[in-house]
Amino acid sequence: MKKQYLLDANDAFKKMVFGWLLPDLPRLHVIPMITDPPSAWTTADWNLYAQLFGIPTSSVLAQQCQFTNNRLSCIHGYFSALLKANSSILCAGADFFVDPDTGLTDKGGGADYINAAEVAALLKGSNDRVVIIYQHSNRDTANIGTNLQNHRSNIQNAVQQNNPQPNNQPLHTFGICGTSICLFFFSLNGTRLNNLKNICLQRFGPTSSRVI
Numbered sequence: 052m053k054k055q056y057l058l059d060a061n062d063a064f065k066k067m068v069f070g071w072l073l074p075d076l077p078r079l080h081v082i083p084m085i086t087d088p089p090s091a092w093t094t095a096d097w098n099l100y101a102q103l104f105g106i107p108t109s110s111v112l113a114q115q116c117q118f119t120n121n122r123l124s125c126i127h128g129y130f131s132a133l134l135k136a137n138s139s140i141l142c143a144g145a146d147f148f149v150d151p152d153t154g155l156t157d158k159g160g161g162a163d164y165i166n167a168a169e170v171a172a173l174l175k176g177s178n179d180r181v182v183i184i185y186q187h188s189n190r191d192t193a194n195i196g197t198n199l200q201n202h203r204s205n206i207q208n209a210v211q212q213n214n215p216q217p218n219n220q221p222l223h224t225f226g227i228c229g230t231s232i233c234l235f236f237f238s239l240n241g242t243r244l245n246n247l248k249n250i251c252l253q254r255f256g257p258t259s260s261r262v263i
Contacts, residue, residue: 052083052150054091057100064229065185066103069148071250073105075243076146076181080110082133084151086162089113104148112137130169146181147173154186155202155235167202170237171209178220178239181247186226188233196263199226199235206237226263227251233263 056062073079081104085092092113101108112133137145152163155170165184173182188195207222223241225248226233238244248262255261 052085052100053152054085054087054096057096058103061185061229061232062103064232065150065234068227068234068251069104071254072247075246075250078140078145079104079106080112080137080140080145080147081106082112082147082149084129084149084165085113086152112140130172134172144177144179146183148183148185149173150185152187154188154233155184157201157205167205167209168213170206171213174206174210174222174237174239175213179243181236181238181240181243184235184237186233186235188228188231195226195228195233199224199263202235203237210239225251227255228261228263 069076069079081101083100094108097108097111097113101111104110149165149170151165154164156164156166158164158166170182170184174180186195203222203224210222211219220239221241222237222239223244224235224237225244226235236244236247251262252259
């Protein structure tokens with residue numbers, strides 16, 4: 052997330068979608084993955100950003116360091132430090148929206164991406180948790196659908212590797228697309244994810260190509 056894009060058209064799409072879904076995401080927390088220096092963001096900026104999702108600013112979880120290509124630029128790494136600092140939120144069954152500059156990657160990942168192992172770490176600890184990822188998109192829904200299923204497979208493998216007692220629970224997923232944005236949803240709880248998907252289908256239309 053870069054400050055220069057705050058309140059752009061993609062943010063308007065996020066605001067619309069989370070306005071629909073927030074009643075079913077009562078414990079939503081947002082991880083902005085900022086790539087600006089933290090000093091670039093004022094309290095007013097953070098308040099505006101939180102308002103996009105209808106959540107208090109305290110529910111925006113931002114590490115006090117720049118997210119860079121060096122994943123160890125923060126002590127213990129960006130996500131591990133973030134989760135450690137917010138362990139009480141994890142125990143309370145938080146859901147997460149992660150807002151990288153570009154989206155998911157099957158590779159190690161740089162500043163603009165979140166990778167499968169990091170998504171698996173966010174899912175860990177609650178079979179009911181929903182994790183939503185911003186993905187830059189060109190609206191080629193056929194390729195997006197294929198990519199989404201590839202991401203699901205990689206995250207599923209990472210979840211099983213990170214769990215010393217795997218229960219072989221399948222990872223569920225769906226996506227919704229705007230003009231240059233997709234939101235990818237992941238959860239081990241198929242019922243919760245289907246409820247969210249059905250809300251999107253009610254809004255976009257039951258045969259809409261925007262829901263994949």
